[in-house]
Amino acid sequence: MAEEQTKETRLGSVKDMLRSPLRTIEAVRQDRYKSLKVRIFFTVGTLAGVPLLIVTAVCFFWLHAVLVDDFSSHLRWQMEHARAGLEYFLSDRISSLRYLASAHPYASLVNPQSLREIFQKRKQEFPELIDLEVVNADGLQISYAGPYSEKGKNHAQQDWFVRAKVHGVAVSQVFPGDRDLLHYVVAVRQYVPERDSFWILKASIDVETLNRFVAEIGLTERDDAFLIAGTDMLQTHSRFHGAVFQRVAMPSLSQQRGFTLMKYKDEVSGNVILGATRVSGSPWTLVAFMKPTTLERIFTMLKREILAVYLIIVFVAIGVWMNYRTTHSIVNRIRDTEKAREEAITHSEHSAKLASIGRLATGVAHEINNPLAIINEKAGLIKDLFEMYPESSGCQREFLPLVNAISESVNRCRTITHRLLGFARRMDISIEPINVNDVVREVVGFLERELAVRNIRLELNLDENIPQIESDRGLLQQVFLNIANNAIDAVSDGGEIVVSSMPENGSGLKVVIRDNGAGIPKEVLKHIFEPFFTTKQKGKGTGLGLSLSYGIIKRLGGTIEVDSFVDKGTAFTITLPLAAELDRSVQ
Ligand SMILES: Nc1ncnc2c1ncn2[C@@H]1O[C@H](COP(=O)(O)OP(=O)(O)O)[C@@H](O)[C@H]1O
Ligand SMILES: [Mg+2]
Structure with missing residues (x-):
């Protein structure tokens, strides 16, 4: 039962959060922290992610440059190797021709028979040799050994002839030649000092020899x-x-x-x-x-791997984030549950404490009431005696004021004991159908003068849809008056008080009295419902208002709750059931 009530009050205060501006301040603060969290998260994410991206990009481009360089050097090495081979081959051919020209007498070279023999021998060593030819200084063919002789052929206009004549040696471009056998020419000049003239030994070589070197590039x-x-x-x-x-x-x-x-x-x-x-x-x-196929393949692989690594990083980050969120929410839930439990324990301890204080006060008030009645009665008797015996008038003048003072003090004591007894619900309760909005309006009517003097704005925010309830009009008036009086004391001149009423989803209604006054510090909040607890100056506060109100509301089957923020204000929320179920647990 007590637990249920706690739950109900808690639910009530959650709903209230949506309505009360005091709660809104808290909500705004929460929102601010949330957006701060998001901003910090993204800033940290950017700070960590951007350098990673830059480093990856730089590494990627460096690697690209290094690989291209490596690839190019490899190509260059292969080509230089092939070129050197070809140059060596050509110079070898030239040396070999030079040797032929100088090792054999001119007469045997111009003799077709012996030239053919020399050619045959050469061809055995070097099968790509197509023919050998001796050409005189005018470019005329003197002798020829090979498959396609055309006697008297003149080479004077040929490029290779001109070059050999001038430089002593020539390598020609590739010719289609006779019968379309692709070949090129290597020619050397042989000087004849006796005649101050020269002749040229020319060899045609199959183009296949060139293909071989090109193929060597691999x-x-x-x-x-x-x-x-x-x-x-x-x-x-x-x-x-x-x-x-x-x-x-x-x-x-x-x-x-x-x-x-x-x-x-x-x-x-x-x-x-x-x-x-x-x-x-x-x-x-x-x-x-x-x-650059290999290069491209390496880069595609590299790109794929980098992408995979990034995906892994993203997945791990998401995993870590989700893990963090889950842990966070579990811990939060545990914390909330523990907090709620602690609050419930504190709440019930507080209620028990207030109830026992109430019982104590009632007991004391009750015990004091009887002697007070005797004192009052005796004082009255003394007064009567004075009146009966007027001859004692001398004494009468001195004693009567003293007896009156006794009666006055006794009356003051009785007021206090009555109020204490009221706290303990020893008062008579008369239940009737009530429109709580009307009760609120009546109370505000009592306060109008004071509000006007202190220039305090009181706003009524009454929901006309609240249900009619069965309760005690006089007691409710007393409660609203006590709380409203406290609100007036709490606000400075020109302050603001808002009284709202609202239905409580079918189970009754709620009245909230909110002020924008000084608020109540935490250590004071614990004690405000205790009898005789006051922070007000002597003579200004009795400390009974809230304890009395607490007792009354409890007695009427409702709850009373307080939310307060120092320097922002205080809100008292009174929840009342549709019909007062009189709580007889507190006697
Ligand atoms: N609206 C309020 N704003 C600030 N303090 C309050 C408010 N209502 C109650 N209090 C605190 O609770 C104490 C107890 O109130 P109450 O029981 O009415 O006694 P009293 O008004 O005689 O001091 C007050 O002295 C004050 O410190
Ligand atoms: Mg008061």
Whole structure:
């Protein structure tokens, strides 16, 4: 029963929270903490997350640069290796021709028979040799050993002839040649001092020898490598750009010796890394278009891994957050339950304490009442005796005021004992149907003068839908008056008091008397319902108002609750049942 009542009062105060501005202050404060929490959470999140993102981005780009560099160096190393091989091969061919020219007498070289023998021997060592030819200073063929002889052929206009004549040695571009056998020419000049003239020994070599060096770069099937002459003419077969002599769309390369490495968007292969290096002593440039497939694969993998790590971080963070929230709410619930339990214990202890104080006061008042009645009676008797014996008039003048003083004190004592007895519900209770709003209006009527003098604003906020209840009009008046008087004492001049009434979901009604006065400190709050407890100056307060009101409301089956914030104000909430169930537990 007591527990039920506690629950009811608690529910009541939760609902009240929505109505009372004092509760609203608390709610605003809670909201502020909540938004502060959210802001701190996001700031900390940003402070932790942004550097992480920056570090990841920087690492990613560094790694990208390092990998591209590594990839390019690898390509460069492979191409330089192939170029060096080709240069070595060409110089070997030239040396070999030089040796032929100087080791054999001119006469045997111009003799077709012996030239053929020399050619046969050479061809055994070097099968890609197509033919050997001796050319005189005017470019005329003197002798020829090989498969396609056309006697009297003149080479004077050929580029290789001019170059060999001037520089002593020449390597030509690739020719289609007779019968479409792709080849190139290596030629050396032999000086004849007796005649102050020269002749040239020329060898045609199969283009296959070049293909071999290009293949050495070791490319995958998505890459392409070839030799070009000039700026863009193919000299070997290209996987994606066509056959020999076709032209390749290329960026203009520096014609100086050296290595070029660049990113290039090719029409056929798309984005590639282009490597190019000049083959010295020849008209060729070795070119490779390499798809950065491995690189792309590494980066896709890397991106996927980074994404996975971030997802894991996010999931872990969410997990930790949810864990924290759950723990937090469980702990909060435990704390709330414990708090509610403590409050319930305190509340019931407080009620028990008030009840026993009430019993004590009643007992004392009751015990004192009888001797008081005797004193009063005896004092009255003395007065009567004085009147009966007027001859004692001399004494009468001196004693009568003393007897009157005794009677006055006895009356004062009786008022107090009566009030105490009222607290103990020894008063008569007369139950009748009541409209509580009317009772409130009557009480306010009593106070009007004082309110006006002190310029206190009293607002009535009465809900006309409250139910009619069965209760004691006089006692309720007394309660409202006590509480309203306290509110008037608490506010400074010009203060504000609001009296509201509202139905209490079918079980009765509620009256809230709220002021914006000084409020009650916690340590005072514990004692306000005790009889004779007052913080007011001597003569101003008796300390009986609230104890009496508490007893009355309890007796009428209701509850009385207080919410107070220092410097903000106080609200007394009186809950009354539809019909006063007289609580006889307090006698
Ligand atoms: N509205 C209020 N604002 C501030 N203090 C209050 C209020 N109502 C009651 N009190 C405190 O409770 C004490 C007890 O009140 P009460 O029992 O009516 O005795 P009294 O009014 O004679 O002091 C008061 O002395 C005062 O300290
Ligand atoms: Mg009072």
